[in-house]
Amino acid sequence: MKTRPIVGRAKAGNRSSLASDEITSPGDAVDQDSVADQDSAVVTIDVAELSAEHADLLARFTGEVGADAVIESGVAGRELVVRIEPAAWVSAALACKTKLGFDYLGFVAGIDWLPTPAAGGDDAEGDTSAPVQPKDMTFGVAGSAGRFQVFARVGSTKVARYGITLKADLKESAPHIDSWFSVYPGADWHERECWEMYGFIFDGHPSLRHLYLPHEFEGFPLRKDFPLLAREVKPWPGLVNVEAMPGVDDEEGGD
Amino acid sequence: MASFRNSIQGMQKGLGVTLKTMLKPAVTVHYPHEKEEVTARARGVIALQEENCTVCMLCARSCPDWCIYIEGHKEKRPARREGGRERTVSVLDRFDIDYALCMYCGICVEVCPFDALHWSPEYEYSEFSIASLLHDMEKLGEWEATVPEIEPLELGAEVKKAKK
Amino acid sequence: MTAFDVDPKLYSPLADSHLNVELDTGDMVLNIGPQHPATHGTFRLVVRLDGERVIKADPVIGYMHRGYEKLTEYRTYPQVTTLINRIDWLSSFANEVPFIAAAEQLMGIEAPPRALYIRTILTEMARISTFLLFLGEMGLQVGAITPAFLGFRDREYPLNLIESATGGRFHPNFNRIGGIKDDLPWGWIAECRNTMRKMLDSCDIFEDLVLGNPIFQARTRGIGIIPAELGAAYGVSGSNIRASGVDWDLRRDGEPLLPYNEIDWKVWTHQDGDSYARYWVRLQETRESARMILHLLDQMPSGPIMAKVPRIIKVPQGETYVAAENPLGEMGYYIISKGATGPFRVKIRTASFSNVSIMPWLLQGIYVPDVITVLASLYFILGDIDK
């Protein structure tokens, strides 16, 4: 038997045949030919071009989901981030998938903006090797109304470097949001993970049950107020030494 | 019938590969009898050069697994030169690495500012109980003999590497 | 069945079987795993059978969940690098690259060209070693034992190379923010060239021995077909989706993290979308990777391998998402930094997680013996699912 049709093509080909008309494919124009003949391996980002690209995408996104659904937008790295009304969560997904060409589900996940507690609890003595995070609650790109947010990224398999990250705020008292399962079936597991890790409830999900953790598990491990026991049951060995760190005058002691 | 012939052909091919491989030298090593040669860079076990260590605790502080335990104290030493100042020297009392926890990341070796820790490619130190995987100062010092020389680098590498 | 016909009613909590399995007469519930050789790791699949046919399949994961997203919040960036080595443990080097690239992007640091080249070579080498395991393993799942031995033997060569350059066979921890840890040892390039030629030969053997084998074809053709559209909606990525005819490869279409655009190479796709196509695509990609490494070695620039980085690494406040084409598919990190020495939140988007999430749909209606071949052909690593 012979192998069936093969579609392999050189990297410099263009994919216009795949991209539908309403989708511009900025990624194509940027990297493939122009950068290929540069000597240096460092690819610089053209900020101006990217923001035009983002502005265009944002305009089309707003056109599809309605201006009152979009609260704030920003750029994270090279990605457009849009914070939308939680009520528009599913309709935005639907618009992304059917109108904007985002056929690919990246992930659905949650964020807890509560400041990271010090490792070993706030009353732990001295510092630990864990990084010290700022103590006040600040929000990232596109802001947030409160502690909990759900964020999701969708991309495209048809257009190069084309993706969007959506964020929606959840109420701390009742973190409910509609499920994406009906739009992107792959959201199933992501939402289950998000539910067990953050306690967000995805309305309309067929079966919200534990994915990673045993089903009798209590608590939501990825919330910032859930302690990381590994860092609490054992004292930090870096503290054992009560002597001061060797000063400058000690340096010759080593040789 | 055709599929039967196909299957025979498939089998013949498989046996052909077997035959060809049989005639080649073995790629496996009969381990306890023959030792495998490991590359010089391999991260096998950490060796401690006790004299170099100044008990600065940097390694213990940056270890992601918290598996280095260090204790030390300061001692006064007479001055080296006539009329010089008395020196204070940090002396190690305890330096343990728990290999049951260590994940061989090499961060401790990299952060040590006094070149007291080195990687050795030695790998034969398995134990019957987890507790005996805790290597103390003496044992870590013994590994020092197995630390290989620094190898030369590949063509095109930057040559200003003489800082250590 | 249409593409999106996933009946939510089919989706009862079968997994928590000791609680609420609704046993119907005539149906049989079969547990595959958690310890089963075909699942390479602890992965459990609960299937409900009607005779020999699967009517419902429910993967149960989490036996190896290590909570990496939580752990990263308590570690500094260099400490996280060593952690994420263990996500997809067969191609650890490839895991490091997007994370480091994301941190570099937030800090505004660019690694020097030589470092990028070495990263690319080692990433491709990780791909080869991972795929060689797959090429052998998949043979084993249809009952042929020779390919497994061949795969394991040939995989040693790239692994040896990775070890001699990085010091770690499976967990290199070789990338640093701003470059790589060390330059290549003397003689490595010549050795690498030889090995890559060997790899090209062994790809030929696999093609002849496995792909051409009538039993293999009978067991894989037309089985476990993933429709391109549904695959994308499930988030299936990498070779799995390329085997469904989607011409999408983040090495070419994603962010230019590594200098892939400086060499000549090809993205392979297959139109069938079945187990056979997935094997075929991975075989071609192994070969392509070997060729790519040969190209890269020819063009290797000289110079430094580390950019100037501050001694204590603090990543400025910001957010970014960086994804790369791992051997298993799209691996991405969404990093939220608040200006500390460690990240505030890292969302790890692993490839196998999404690739496997299509399983309940994919396994419906196929025969029990094919379950194993479909599982094997999706090629997942448990660490990559469970994080």
Ligand code: SF4
């Ligand atoms: S290698 Fe890593 S885990 Fe092991 S002792 Fe050193 S820093 Fe700790």
Ligand code: SF4
């Ligand atoms: S970092 Fe080096 S000098 Fe400092 S305590 Fe560790 S081994 Fe000793």
